[in-house]
Amino acid sequence: MDTEALRSFVRAADLGQVGHAAAELGVTQQAVSKRVAGLERELGVHLFTRTARGVELTLDGQAFLPHARAVVTGVDRAVAAVRPGSRALRVDVLGLRSAQAVVLHDYWRSHPGTRLDVVTLKVEDPLLAAVAVESGEVDASFRTVIDRSALPRGVRMVHAFDSPLELLVGPRHPLAAARRLTPSRLREHRIWVPGITPRSEWAEFYHQLATDFDLRIDAAGPNFGNEVLQDTLADSPDVATLVGARDRYTWPAHHDLRRIPIAEPTIAYPLSLLHPDANPHPGLRPVVDHLRGLPCLPGDTWRPSWAPDPDPDPDDTTRK
Incomplete structure (x- = not known):
């Protein structure tokens, strides 16, 4: 009819x-x-x-x-x-407590009325997230495909922002009283990051970080979640982990965990944004502008060799 x-x-x-x-x-x-x-x-x-x-x-x-x-x-x-102009912008983040989700929340709070749908794709391989962008399952994804030649033809990857890392320790750890740490002071200490998935961007990140700074990063054991990790840190005199400065974590007050900034150099986890190369959702451009307005990290910042170029791209199709 x-x-x-x-x-x-x-x-x-x-x-x-x-x-x-x-x-x-x-x-x-x-x-x-x-x-x-x-x-x-x-x-x-x-x-x-x-x-x-x-x-x-x-x-x-x-x-x-x-x-x-x-x-x-x-x-x-x-x-x-x-219709892209009338439906919510659908963005994939690694986790709802991650730096990406926190930054998107800040954007949403500063732009009342913005229609935004924040989701977490149940995929570890960033290429699968790129396929989700290509198929239209999501409008954008905060993932990094290290080998750019593997990106689907219709997907573009741009630098989003860099997330500085902090050391998270319990009160009995030898570094617990430090106000700030250099990467060299982390040597010989066990940095426990359970659940590092092979072929994931964070697996490559931690491999290069450990190599460049001679760190002992331990991925052994199953990942039972942040709560179990925090319980372990609170009771341990020698276990530490790394967290993003913008990542949102909460724990019981009696855990007395400490987040200690790392500097000279700052260690930055590079975050990229995947989006369609042509006809991106109209709501994506303001989000990208917000990301590029975030404060820059110090000049002495370490980023992995595969990190996307942080300079704005004047030919970015999200400006259409």
């Missing part, structure tokens, strides 16, 4: 004038009349009677109107659900 014919019928019934319905729909009066006539032939009933004042619904027309209106409303909602 022709949905435009249904729409013409509904508007003519609401307005009582075929001419008024035509003007509102942006078509000729003849077009509306033909649509309604075709609908009547398909149904085998008369929907209107013509009067000197316009049109009036027949009994069949009265019975048909609420159903026709429901179909038209459903079609409009279906179109709105997939």
